[in-house]
Amino acid sequence: MTTSINYEDKIPNNVDLSSDRRLQRALEGWQPKFMNWWGEMGPALETHGVYLRTAVSVGRDGWAHFDHVNVPDYRWGIFLAEPKPDRRIAFGEHKGQPVWQQVPGEYRADLQRLIVIQGDTEPASVEQQKLLGLTAPSLYDLRNLFQVNVEEGRHLWAMVYLLHAYFGREGREEAEALLVRNSGSPDSPRILGAFNEETADWLAFYMFTYFTDRDGKYQLGTLKESAFDPLSRTCEFMLKEEAHHMFVGTTGVDRVVARSAQLIREHDTLDIGKHGGIPLDIIQKYINFHYTVSLDLFGSETSTNAANYFTAGLKGRWMEERRKDDHQLTEHGVPLDRPNADGTWTTEELSALLALNLDLRGEYISDCQSGIKRWNKILADADLEYRFALPHVGFNRNVGMHAGFHITPDGSIVDEATWQKGSKNWLPTNEDLAFVRSLMHPVYERGKIASWVAPPTNGINGKPFDYEYVYFH
Ligand code: BYC
Numbered sequence: 001m002t003t004s005i006n007y008e009d010k011i012p013n014n015v016d017l018s019s020d021r022r023l024q025r026a027l028e029g030w031q032p033k034f035m036n037w038w039g040e041m042g043p044a045l046e047t048h049g050v051y052l053r054t055a056v057s058v059g060r061d062g063w064a065h066f067d068h069v070n071v072p073d074y075r076w077g078i079f080l081a082e083p084k085p086d087r088r089i090a091f092g093e094h095k096g097q098p099v100w101q102q103v104p105g106e107y108r109a110d111l112q113r114l115i116v117i118q119g120d121t122e123p124a125s126v127e128q129q130k131l132l133g134l135t136a137p138s139l140y141d142l143r144n145l146f147q148v149n150v151e152e153g154r155h156l157w158a159m160v161y162l163l164h165a166y167f168g169r170e171g172r173e174e175a176e177a178l179l180v181r182n183s184g185s186p187d188s189p190r191i192l193g194a195f196n197e198e199t200a201d202w203l204a205f206y207m208f209t210y211f212t213d214r215d216g217k218y219q220l221g222t223l224k225e226s227a228f229d230p231l232s233r234t235c236e237f238m239l240k241e242e243a244h245h246m247f248v249g250t251t252g253v254d255r256v257v258a259r260s261a262q263l264i265r266e267h268d269t270l271d272i273g274k275h276g277g278i279p280l281d282i283i284q285k286y287i288n289f290h291y292t293v294s295l296d297l298f299g300s301e302t303s304t305n306a307a308n309y310f311t312a313g314l315k316g317r318w319m320e321e322r323r324k325d326d327h328q329l330t331e332h333g334v335p336l337d338r339p340n341a342d343g344t345w346t347t348e349e350l351s352a353l354l355a356l357n358l359d360l361r362g363e364y365i366s367d368c369q370s371g372i373k374r375w376n377k378i379l380a381d382a383d384l385e386y387r388f389a390l391p392h393v394g395f396n397r398n399v400g401m402h403a404g405f406h407i408t409p410d411g412s413i414v415d416e417a418t419w420q421k422g423s424k425n426w427l428p429t430n431e432d433l434a435f436v437r438s439l440m441h442p443v444y445e446r447g448k449i450a451s452w453v454a455p456p457t458n459g460i461n462g463k464p465f466d467y468e469y470v471y472f473h
Pocket residue numbers: 114115117118121122125152191192193194212213214215216217219220296297298299300301302303304305306315357399
C-alpha cells in the first residue's frame with residue numbers, strides 16, 4: 001500500500017489500484033454510472049468553478065489542496081488512512097488477535113450490511129441537498145454546500161471500493177443498488193429514515209450538518225474500531241473530511257442565531273419575521289425535528305445486532321481503546337428509562353452488551369448539548385433571556401422503545417389529543433416551513449449576505465469572506 005495519491009490515474013487512489021486490473025476495471029465500469037447519477041441527482045446549480053479542497057495525501061499535515069474546480073470535474077478518489085503496524089483487535093471475542101485484511105466468511109453478511117447502510121447515506125444526503133444551490137445566502141455558503149456534496153460523493157466511493165474489492169459479485173450488485181435507491185422515492189427509498197426527509201431550506205441544511213452529520217461522526221467512529229482493517233482505515237480518513245461538514249452546521253446555526261439576536265435587539269421584539277429574520281421559536285422547532293430524526297439513526301436501545309457486531313469485532317464503541325473495562329462487556333449493567341402505557345416510566349437494568357446503541361447515542365447526545373450551550377451563549381451575550389434546549393430523548397421518535405408513544409419535549413407521556421394540540425409548538429408547521437422558505441433567495445454577489453444570517457467570522461483557507469468562492473462565468 002502506498003500513501004501518496006496518484007492523480008494521473010482515472011480513479012485517484014492510494015490503494016495501488018493499478019496492481020489489480022480486475023478491480024480497477026470493475027471500478028472504472030462503475031465510474032460512469034456514478035457520473036450519471038451525479039448529473040441527475042447532484043447539485044442543480046451550474047457554476048464555472050468552485051473553490052474546493054481535494055485530498056492530496058492522507059498524512060497528518062497538509063492533506064488538502066484548495067483551488068477552483070469545475071464541480072463535475074472533481075477528482076473523486078479512494079483514500080485509506082495509513083496502516084498501523086501490528087494493529088490488533090481491540091474488543092470482542094477476538095480481542096488481541098491481529099486485525100483482518102480480508103473478510104472472514106462468517107462475518108461477510110454482517111460486514112456487507114454495515115457497509116451498505118453507511119454507503120447508502122452518502123449519496124442520499126447529496127440528493128436531499130440538490131436544490132439548495134439555487135438559494136444560498138452567500139458565495140461562501142454556496143462553496144461550503146458544494147464541498148460537503150463532493151465529499152459525500154467521495155464517501156460513497158469509499159464504501160463502493162470496499163464492496164468491489166472485498167465482497168465479490170454481491171458487493172458489485174450492492175454498489176449498483178446504491179445509485180438506484182433515491183432519497184424520498186416511494187418505490188426505492190434510502191435505507192434510513194432521516195435520509196428520506198427533505199432538506200428544503202438553508203436552516204434545515206445547517207441543522208442537518210449539525211445533527212445528522214454528527215450521527216455520521218459517531219457511526220464512523222465505531223466502524224473505525226473495526227477488526228476489518230480496510231473498513232477501519234477508510235472510516236478514519238472519512239472522519240477527517242467529516243469535521244468540516246459539522247463545522248458548516250455548527251457555525252451555520254451560530255450565524256442564524258447571531259443574526260436573529262441582532263434583529264431582536266434592533267427592533268426590540270421577538271417577532272423578527274417581518275424584519276427578515278428567523279424567530280427563535282422556529283429555530284427551536286428545527287432543533288427539535290433534526291435532533292430527533294437523528295436520534296432514530298442509532299437504532300433500538302436494546303439491539304442484538306449491535307451486540308453481535310461488537311462480539312464479532314465488526315463495530316466497536318466510541319473511543320473503544322480509551323475505555324477502561326474488559327472490552328468484552330461481560331459485567332456492567334446500564335440503566336434505561338422505559339415508557340409505560342399508563343404514562344409512567346420504569347427504570348430497568350440492561351446488560352451493557354445489549355445496550356450498545358444506547359451507549360453510542362449517549363455520547364452523541366452530550367456532544368449535541370455543546371451546540372445548545374454555544375447557541376445559548378450567543379443569546380446571553382446579546383442580553384436575551386430566551387434559551388434553546390434539546391427535547392427529551394423520547395420526543396418525536398419513530399425507532400426504538402419510544403416509538404408509538406406521544407412524549408412531549410419535557411418528557412411527559414401524553415395522549416393523542418394533547419400531542420396534536422402541542423405539536424405545532426414543538427415541530428415546524430407548514431407555515432413555519434413556508435416562512436423560512438420565503439426568506440431563501442440567492443445572494444451571489446461577492447461579500448454580500450442574506451438578511452437572515454450573519455456573515456462568518458473567517459473565510460475558507462485564510463481567504464476573506466468577500467473572496468470569489470464561486471465563478472459563474
Ligand atoms: N431506519 O437492532 P436495531 C452518515 C432497523 S450517518 C430504518 O435496533 P441496529 C451521514 C435495522 O436495520 C451514519 N430502519 O438496529 C450523515 C434492523 O433491521 P433488520 C450512517 C432501522 O442494527 C450525514 C431493525 O431495525 N451509518 O454517515 O443495531 C450525511 C432492528 O434494528 C433504523 C450507519 O448507520 C432506522 N433509523 O442499528 C451523510 C452505520 N434503525 O436487521 C452521511 C451502519 C434500525 O431487523 N449502521 N433499523 O432487518 C449500523 O450500524 C446499524 O445498522 C444502525 C441500526 C445503527 C443503523
